[in-house]
Amino acid sequence: MLEIINVSKTFNIGTINEKKALNKLSLKLNPGDFVTIIGGNGAGKSTMLNMIAGVYPIDGGQIIIDGVDISRMPEHKRAKYIGRVFQDPMMGTSAGMQIDENLALAFRRGEKRGLSWGIKKSEKELYKEILAKLGLGLQT
Ligand SMILES: Nc1ncnc2c1ncn2[C@@H]1O[C@H](COP(=O)(O)OP(=O)(O)O)[C@@H](O)[C@H]1O
Ligand SMILES: [Mg+2]
Secondary structure, three states, X not given: OEEEEEEEEEEOOOOOOXXXXXXXXXXXXXXXXXXXXXXXXXXXXXXXXXXXXXXXXXXXXXXXXXXXXXXXXXXXHHOOOXXXXXXXXXXXXXXXXXXXXXXXXXXXXXXXXXXXXXXXXXXXXXXXXXXXXXXXXXXX
């Protein structure tokens, strides 16, 4: 599913601020795996996630999702293969849009966009069903 092979990242190479954040990191996740990454402040957790999402280019190694090598793929193209939720929910959502509109954006990840009706009625029902499971009253 997700495979990280020997991924390295050093920030500010050749300067006094040079910092090796990841040194030949390898990790393999299979479908259904639930993994928590723990480590002290500055251990490289965020850097690892940024490398997977494509925020910064990696220095070496490979990142593969479902057999597709995304190592050199720009962030916006990787969005087809990987999603990310931030600790601050406002960073991953459009605050000016309705909940169902936000869900519709996520639902269409990686699909071709065209001009058609925004959210179908059947979709609205699906979102309501999913939201109800959270027990937060968001479906109303
Ligand atoms: N954009 C950056 N520029 C320079 N150094 C960075 C950058 N991002 C992270 N670092 C450095 O890389 C190391 C790992 O940081 P980070 O991945 O943020 O750790 P964590 O999320 O585990 O606290 C730290 O020493 C941090 O200062
Ligand atoms: Mg962090």
